[in-house]
Amino acid sequence: MTWLNAVIQGLLLGGQYALIACGLSLAFGVMRIVNLAHGDLAICGAYLGLVLSTALGVPVWVTLPLLLPAAFCAGLALQALLFGRALQHGALAPVLVTFGLSVMIENLLQVAATSDPRGLNGGTLALASFRIGSRITVSWLFMTAFLTACAVLSCLQLLLSRTAWGRKVRATADDVDTARLVGIRVRPLFATVAGIAVATAALAGVFIGTIGTFDPFAGANSLIFAFEAVVIGGIGSLWGTLVGGMALGVTQVVVGQVNEAYSVLAVHLLFLAVLAVRPAGLFTGHQTAREAPGALG
C-alpha cells in the first residue's frame, strides 16, 4: 500500500512538473528558445499572486483572472522587447539573454521582497484531502494541480491541432522562413506563444507557492525539473512533457520512500539515463531527432 501511495503521490507531483514545463516546451518547440528565466517567471507569478491576494484579502485562486492576463501581457512584452531581438542573433544570444534575465529577476525579487520564504493563501482547498481505501490520503491541492496541468495541456493541444492559430504555429515551427513567405506574421504569432508560455509559468508558480514555500531563488530549481520533463518527454511534444513530468515525480517519490536523501539524485539520474538511451526523448514517434523539434503535438 505504501508503494501504491508513493506512485499516486508521484504522478500527482509529476503533474506540477508538467505544468511548469509545458510553457518551456511550447516556447522551445515553436521559437527554438531555451528560456532559462522560465522558472523565475513562475516565481514572479507566485509573488504577484502573493501581492494580489494580500491586497484583496482573498485566496490566491480568486486573483487568477487578474494574474493570468497580466502574465500573458508580460510574455508579450518580453517577446517584443527581449526574446524576439535575441533570436535574430544566432542560437547563443537567447541563452545569454534569458540567463541574464534570470539573474536580474532573482536579484530584483530579493531587493523587493527579501529572501524570506513565503507561502500563498490557498483557502480551504489547501488543507482538504480525500481518501482512497483506508491507507491512501490524497490532498485536494495536489489533485487540483494535477488536473489543472492535464487541462492546460489538453487545451494547448486542442489549440495547436484544431485552430487556425495552431496551424500557423505548427507551420512556423516547421519552417519560419517559409511561414513568413506564405503570409504568416511571425512576430505577433511568437508574441502570443510567449504570452501563453509565461501565463502557464505563472499558473505553475501559484501552485508552487500554495503547495510549498518559495523565495526569490526558487526558480532555478523549478527550471531544472521542467527542463528534464521536457527532454525526457521529447522536445516539442506536449503529451510527452506530461509523461516526462510524471516519470520524474514517480521516481522522486518512490526513491524517497526508500531513502529521502537520494530522491532528487534519482530524478537527475533518470534524466541522464533517458538522454543516453533516447536522446530525442520518449515521444518523438517515427521522426528523427533532427526533425523532432518541429513536431508539436
Next chain:
Amino acid sequence: MTPPALRAPLLEVTGLDVFYGDFQALFGVSMSVATGGATALVGANGAGKTTLLRTIAGAQAAASGSITYRDQDLTAAPPHQRIARGIALVPEGRRLFASLTVEENIQVGATAAASGDWPLDRIYGVFPMIAGRRGQRASTLSGGEQQAVAIARALAAAPSLLLLDEISLGLAPMVVEALYQTLAELRKAGTTLVIVEQDLRRAMTVCDDLVCLLEGRVALAAPVPAVTRDQVVAAYFGDLT
C-alpha cells in the same frame, strides 16, 4: 496575341540591387510583367533568378531599386502585405510544412489571401491528384504531389501574380507535363505567371516574354517571338565573342 507594350504592366521592377551580406546577387535588375502574361525567367545556376523572385515576394530585401505592383510601391512591404495584394510565390524546393497535412498546408497558404476566389474545393478541382491525400502529412507524398501541394498552397492566397521557382526540378516528364497543363488553366483564369524554368524549350513554348539573367544582370529581355533560341543561349552563357 497583343504585343506586350500594349498590355498594362502588373509588375514593374526597376534597378534592383540585392545583397547577401557582402555578396551582391542582383545588379540593377529591371523587368516588366504584363497583366495576364507569362514571363519566363531563365539563366544559369547562380544567375539570380531565385533571388529576384524572392525579392519580388518580399522574402529578400532590396538594397536599392523599386518594386511597383498595380501602381503601388511595394519595395519595403513585408510578405503578408504583398500576398494580400495578390503576389504569391511557389518557392524553390517546394518548402512544404512537413508536419502539417496536405489540407493544412493549403489552409496556411490562405492566411493572408487576397480574396476568397480560391476555396479548397476549387483548388482540389484543379489538382485532383492531391484531393484524395488531403489528410496525409505533406512529407509522405511523392515529389510530383508535393509540388502540386506547393502550387496549391500559393493558389490558396488567390494570387493575381504567381511566381513559380523551378517547379519541374527532379520530376518525371509526365508529371511536369500535368503541372504545366494546370498552369495553362490558371492563365486562362486570368492569373499572371512568372516562371523560372531550366528547360529552355518548354519556357519558350509556354511563355510570351523572356528575361535572361547572367551573373545578376539582365542579359536579355524580349517577347519570345522576337528572339531566336541561339540568341537566348548566347545571353544564357554570356556572349563569348
